Amino acid sequence: MALNHLASHFFFTGQHFLVEQLTEIALVSTDHPLMKSHSYYNLARSYHSKGDYETAGRYYMASVKESKRPQDYVLPYFGLGQVQMMLGDLKSSLSNFEKVLEVHPENWVTLKAVGHIIAQQGQAKKALEVFRKETCINTRDVHVFIEVGELLISSDPNAALDSLKKTKSLLKKSREEIPIELLNNIGVLHFDRDELELAQQTFMEALEDGFGLNSLMEECIALVSILQTILCNSRIWVFFHRLEEDGVSVELPWDKVTTMFNQARLFEHLYDTQKENLLYRLILFKFSDYVDGYLQLAAMVQARNDVLLCIELIEDALKVDRNSSNALCMLGNIIIKTDDWFKEKEPFRTAQNVTDGKDSYPSLSLGNWNYFTAFRNEKKETKL
Secondary structure, three states: OOOHHHHHHHHHHHOOHHHHHHHHHHOOOOOOHHHHHHHHHHHHHHHHHOOOOHHHHHHHHHHHHHOOOOOOOHHHHHHHHHHHHHHHHHHHHHHHHHHHHHHOOOOOOOHHHHHHHHHOOHHHHHHHHHHHHHHOOOOOHHHHHHHHHHHHHOOOOOHHHHHHHHHHHHHHHHHEEEEEEHHHHHHHHHHHHHHHHHHHHHHHHHOOOOHHHEEEEEHHHHOHHHHHHOOOOEEEEEEEEHHOOOOOOOOOOOHHHHHHHHHHHHHHHHOOOHHHHHHHHHHHHHHOOHHHHHHHHHHHHHHHHOHHHHHHHHHHHHHHOOOOHHHHHHHHHHHOOOOOHHHHHHHHHHHHHHHOOOHHHHHHHHHHHHHHHHHHHHHHHHHO
C-alpha cells in the first residue's frame, strides 16, 4: 500500500520513471487482488498521461481484472473507457463508462462521455437525454450545451438556438472567450429563421474580433472603380494585391473563413452583390482551395448570363476537387446553355459515379438528358 501511495504522489509531480519503478516493485510484493489493481492503475495512468494509449489500455485492463467489479475499484473502468474512446473502440468504451455510472450515476464527466459516444453512434435522441441529465447536474458545462445545440439543429432549430445562446451567455458571465464556431452557428440559425439583422450582428461579432472586417470593406468599397472592373474578371488576385500595395492589411485567419462565407451568403440574400463578391474573392485570395467560394462566384456570373466566365470558375473548383458533385452538376447545367448536349452528359455521369448513385440529382439530370436527346433525335427523323 505504501508503494502505491508513493507512486501516486510521484504521478502528480510528473516523475513517471519513479511511478513505473515503484509500481513494478509493488506488483511483485503482493498477491492481494485489490492492491495489485491499484498498482496496475498507477502504471496505466502514467502511460495514459504520456499519450501511450495502447500500453495504458493493457494496464487498465489488468487493473480491471484484478478488481473484478466496479464497486470494488471504479477508477480503472473510467481510465479504460477513456483510452478506448481515444483508440476508436466506442462500443467497449461505452460499456466501461456505463459500469462507472452503476457506481456513480450522477458523475457528470462520465455522463458527458456517454452522451458523446451515443451521439457518435447516431443515436441523437438518446444522446440528448443523457446530455440533459448531465446539464441538470453541471449547469455551467458550456461544451455540452454546444453539443446539445448541434444535435438539435436538424430536428429542432429553435431549441438548438436556445441552447447555443445559453452557452454564449454562460461564457460571457464567466468572461471566457466565445468560440467563433459558436457565434457562427448562432448566426446561421438566425439566418435560417430569416432574422437577418440578428444574423448580421452575430456574424460581424465573430469577424470583428481582432480582424476588423468593416474597416477592410470600407477600404475596398472606396476603390469602387477598381472593384467594378474585377466584377467582370475571373482573376481574383489583382484587386487585393492593389490593396496591399496601398498599405491596406488584407488578412483572413483560417478559423474565420466559414463565418465569412456565411456573411457573404447573407449579403447575397440582402442583394448587396458588391460586398458579397468582395468576401468570396477575399476567401479565395487567401484560401485558393475553398471550392464553395468558386461555386458561389460562378452562380453570381451565371445570373449575369456570362457563360464562359461561369465555366471557367467551375473548372477552377474542379482543379481543387475533381470529384466535387456540386461543381460537376453545376458544370452540366451551364453547358446546357451552350447547346452542347454531348458535353453536358459527361459531368452528370461523373457526378453519379463519384457519389455511388446516392445523390439523386445527377441521376435525374441524366434521365432528363436521355429523354431530351431521344426527343430531339425523333424530331430530326420526322423532318427527314
